[in-house]
Amino acid sequence: MGVFQMEIKEIKINELNPEKFIDEKIQEISSTVGDGIAINALSGGVDSSTVTMLGHKALGSRLRTYFIENGLMRDDEPQQVVSLFKNLGVHVEIIDAKETFFKALKGIIDPEEKRDKGITKTFYKDVFGKLVKESGAKFLLQGTIYTDIEETVAGIKRQHNVLEQLGIDTEEQYGYKVIEPLLELRKDTVRVVAKHLGLPESTYNRMPFPGPALAARVIGEVTPERIEIVRKATTIVEEELANIDAFQYMAILHEDRVTGIRSGKREFGRQIEIRCWDSVDATVATPTCLNFETLEKLADRITREVPGVVSVTYNIAKKPPSTMEVV
Numbered sequence: 001m002g003v004f005q006m007e008i009k010e011i012k013i014n015e016l017n018p019e020k021f022i023d024e025k026i027q028e029i030s031s032t033v034g035d036g037i038a039i040n041a042l043s044g045g046v047d048s049s050t051v052t053m054l055g056h057k058a059l060g061s062r063l064r065t066y067f068i069e070n071g072l073m074r075d076d077e078p079q080q081v082v083s084l085f086k087n088l089g090v091h092v093e094i095i096d097a098k099e100t101f102f103k104a105l106k107g108i109i110d111p112e113e114k115r116d117k118g119i120t121k122t123f124y125k126d127v128f129g130k131l132v133k134e135s136g137a138k139f140l141l142q143g144t145i146y147t148d149i150e151e152t153v154a155g156i157k158r159q160h161n162v163l164e165q166l167g168i169d170t171e172e173q174y175g176y177k178v179i180e181p182l183l184e185l186r187k188d189t190v191r192v193v194a195k196h197l198g199l200p201e202s203t204y205n206r207m208p209f210p211g212p213a214l215a216a217r218v219i220g221e222v223t224p225e226r227i228e229i230v231r232k233a234t235t236i237v238e239e240e241l242a243n244i245d246a247f248q249y250m251a252i253l254h255e256d257r258v259t260g261i262r263s264g265k266r267e268f269g270r271q272i273e274i275r276c277w278d279s280v281d282a283t284v285a286t287p288t289c290l291n292f293e294t295l296e297k298l299a300d301r302i303t304r305e306v307p308g309v310v311s312v313t314y315n316i317a318k319k320p321p322s323t324m325e326v327v
């Protein structure tokens with residue numbers, strides 16, 4: 001922790017000069033990459049979208065932007081992201097890596113192993129390693145932010161995108177250097193930069209979504225079937241809470257099954273937990289005080305529309321000691 005604190009100085013929201021920050025970062029990316037090629041993964045979240053725009057402004061077509069279809073994203077997400085960026089003049093290629101990810105996640109139950117072996121290694125080594133070789137890129141541009149490092153280095157949760165700060169030499173291990181223009185910013189400050197870069201409000205005010213995607217919301221083994229259940233529940237939660245003023249809301253699939261009853265018959269069913277958080281920068285968070293009718297509607301829809309779900313709960317514990325995601 002000590003080393004990290006000396007190395008990265010946070011730029012607070014009231015200290016930010018967005019135009020100056022943007023100019024400096026474009027300059028930095030340009031001079032680091034020189035006349036070479038860089039690649040980046042765009043998920044559509046505010047961090048990776050901001051980095052994509054900075055990289056695009058710095059490198060033009062020498063930045064290759066990919067959407068990694070890991071099979072863990074929400075409904076229709078790949079197509080939405082690609083078409084949004086097409087409107088901004090940025091070409092995004094979809095890479096189908098579903099099988100690679102599900103193979104790597106098979107049989108893993110431990111949360112940190114899921115993040116490390118299942119997501120991080122698969123992403124950086126198998127999927128990106130291959131893309132780097134094919135494209136000839138020497139640089140990976142990514143949207144790691146201050147909070148990602150803080151929690152990972154403190155040993156709370158290994159954020160999927162933290163490498164160098166954990167002593168990982170990406171050049172030696174994966175064959176490319178990582179450039180991280182947003183390291184000094186927290187989420188609220190990134191949103192200001194995103195807005196100044198001309199990204200639409202749907203992006204700069206977008207709810208955070210974790211790098212490990214829905215795998216961060218499945219307790220126990222991540223399989224295509226279990227992801228599909230949490231995906232369906234996520235769609236319902238996002239529809240029903242769309243007008244709620246909260247930092248983030250989500251559906252979680254539990255590992256344990258419980259006895260339920262449907263059409264007069266016993267059903268040993270699944271459990272979905274809903275979480276909805278009030279927070280400024282995700283460092284601390286409190287559950288949103290949702291009204292009971294909203295919760296009832298969520299429970300009715302989830303038990304009716306998501307196959308096999310007989311129990312729906314709402315989390316009322318704060319972060320800390322909870323974390324926002326469950327994995």
Ligand code: XMP
Nearest residue numbers: 157159160208209210211212282323324325
């Ligand atoms: P936690 O669960 O650590 O989440 O309280 C805090 C915020 O970070 C998001 N999150 C991640 N974002 N990569 C990311 O880019 C990750 O590995 C990751 N894990 C959690 C989470 O959605 C919340 O907004």
